[in-house]
Amino acid sequence: MKHSGQEIILIALIAAVSCVAVAAPRTLNVQVREACIRAAPSALSAPVATASYGETLSVLEEQGAWIKVRKADSDICGWMPKTSLTPKKVKLSAGEQDAKVSASGGELALAGKGFNSQVEAEFKAKNAKANFAAVDAMEKIRISAQSMQKFLKDGGLTPQQ
Amino acid sequence: MIMLSGIAAICMFAGGCAMLDVATQVGSAVGVATGAITPDQAESLQKTGGAVSKALERFTPENEYYIGRAVTATILADYRVLANAALNEYLNMVGQTLAAFSDKPETFAGYHFTAADSDEINAFAAPGGFVVVTKGLLRCCRNEDALAAVLAHEVAHIQLEHGIQAIKKSRTTTAFAVLGAEAVKNFGGQELADLTEAFEGSISDIVSTLVNSGYSRKQEYEADRTAVVILKRAGYNPNGLREMLEEMAKRLPPEGHGFAKTHPPPELRIKEIAPLLSDAPPMASHPGRQSRFSKAMAGI
Numbered sequence: 248m249k250h251s252g253q254e255i256i257l258i259a260l261i262a263a264v265s266c267v268a269v270a271a272p273r274t275l276n277v278q279v280r281e282a283c284i285r286a287a288p289s290a291l292s293a294p295v296a297t298a299s300y301g302e303t304l305s306v307l308e309e310q311g312a313w314i315k316v317r318k319a320d321s322d323i324c325g326w327m328p329k330t331s332l333t334p335k336k337v338k339l340s341a342g343e344q345d346a347k348v349s350a351s352g353g354e355l356a357l358a359g360k361g362f363n364s365q366v367e368a369e370f371k372a373k374n375a376k377a378n379f380a381a382v383d384a385m386e387k388i389r390i391s392a393q394s395m396q397k398f399l400k401d402g403g404l405t406p407q408q
Numbered sequence: 409m410i411m412l413s414g415i416a417a418i419c420m421f422a423g424g425c426a427m428l429d430v431a432t433q434v435g436s437a438v439g440v441a442t443g444a445i446t447p448d449q450a451e452s453l454q455k456t457g458g459a460v461s462k463a464l465e466r467f468t469p470e471n472e473y474y475i476g477r478a479v480t481a482t483i484l485a486d487y488r489v490l491a492n493a494a495l496n497e498y499l500n501m502v503g504q505t506l507a508a509f510s511d512k513p514e515t516f517a518g519y520h521f522t523a524a525d526s527d528e529i530n531a532f533a534a535p536g537g538f539v540v541v542t543k544g545l546l547r548c549c550r551n552e553d554a555l556a557a558v559l560a561h562e563v564a565h566i567q568l569e570h571g572i573q574a575i576k577k578s579r580t581t582t583a584f585a586v587l588g589a590e591a592v593k594n595f596g597g598q599e600l601a602d603l604t605e606a607f608e609g610s611i612s613d614i615v616s617t618l619v620n621s622g623y624s625r626k627q628e629y630e631a632d633r634t635a636v637v638i639l640k641r642a643g644y645n646p647n648g649l650r651e652m653l654e655e656m657a658k659r660l661p662p663e664g665h666g667f668a669k670t671h672p673p674p675e676l677r678i679k680e681i682a683p684l685l686s687d688a689p690p691m692a693s694h695p696g697r698q699s700r701f702s703k704a705m706a707g708i
Contacts, residue, residue: 278469279516290508312511331514333468361467361587362474362607369604370478370611377481381489385480385520385538388497390504398501402552402697404643406509 284325288313301338476536498704530666553648564634622670
C-alpha cells in the first residue's frame, strides 16, 4: 500500500506529537498564595519546603487528594493537595512577554486575572460600608501544623489514618 | 484524500496550539470537506473554539479569594466582630484543624474564622475559606465536638463550593468573556467597569443567598454529610452534630431570622444524618477538650 506525500506528513506529525507527550514529564502549577510541600500526604504533616504562587512542579505520584511533587532543578520533593495545583499556566516565566504568550495561542497566565485587587479597590470605593479591615484582621490568624498536632493530642483526639 | 490533506494542512498550521483548537479546526475541515458546513461557517467555528479555549472555564482560587473577602466584608458591615481575641484564636484552632482534614485542605490564602457579636443563630461561609459564626449559634454548642460540627459544616460549604454556585450564570459569563478578551493585557477602563459590575453582582448573589434565601436543602444535607466525614477524620465524635442540632431546635425561634429562615429545620437534618451516625460512639467528655472549650466560651 502506497502512501501519498500528504499522508506521510500527517503520520510524521502524529508521531512527533505522541513522542512529545510521552517524553515530557508531567508538571503542575501552584495556584494558592503560600503553598507548603509536606513530608507526608496530610495537611498536618511537617512542611519540608514552600512553593510560590505560579511555581511549576514535576509530578511524581498521586495518592487520593494528594500529589507528590518535586521542585524544578532540585531534589526537594514532598506532598501537596491536588486542589492547590492546576495544569494551567499561572504566572509567566521570567523574560516571557505577554504578547509572546498570546501569539502561541490558548495559553493564559491566570495570576492576577479576573477578580483581583484592582477590582476589589473599585468595589471598596463604591461600598464604603464593607468592613475589609475586619477581614484583614481575620487573615492574620494562622495555625501551624505543629500547633494543630499539639491541639489534637491535648484534646485526646486521634485522627483516622 | 481531500479530508486527509485538509487535516495535514491544519496540523501544520496549528503548530503548538492547544488541543481544543486543533480539534475544532480538524472538525471544521471535515465539515467543509464533506459539505456539511460552508468555509465561512468553519472560520466562525474556529474563532469560537479559540475564544473558549483561551477563556477560563471556572474561577481560580485567587478569584474565589477576592469574592470571599468582599462577601465577608459585606456581612461584617452588619454583623460586628466579637471583640474576644482568645475565642477567635480558639475558633481558628478548631476550624483550621478541621479544614486540614477536608478534601480542600488549602485555599488561596487559608481558612479563617471569626465570631460575630449577635444573638441571632447563624453562620456564614464565604468562598476562599472565610467563616463567620454568631454568638447565638456558639451558644447551641455544649462541648468542643458540637462546636467542631458547626465549623465542619461551614468548611464543607467551602469545600463543595456552594457559595460560588450561588452566583448567577450571567455574571460568570460576563467575567469570563472579559478574561477571554483581555487575557494578555492589563484591564482598561471599560473592561474594569464590566468586571467590577460582574464582581458586585456576584457578591450580591452570594450575600443574598447566605442572608435571605439560604442554600438548597440538598446542599445543606450535602454539607452535613461532608461535615460528618471531616469530623470522623479529625477524631471528633460526629454525634456532636446531632447534639448541636437538638440544642438548636430548642433555641431556634420558629419564624425567626438566621438559620430558621435559611436552613432546613434541625429535626429534618438530624433525620438525614442519622444513618451516618450508626457506628459513632456515644458522646463522652474528655477533660482536656472540655476544659479548653469552657475557658474559650466563658462569657458567651
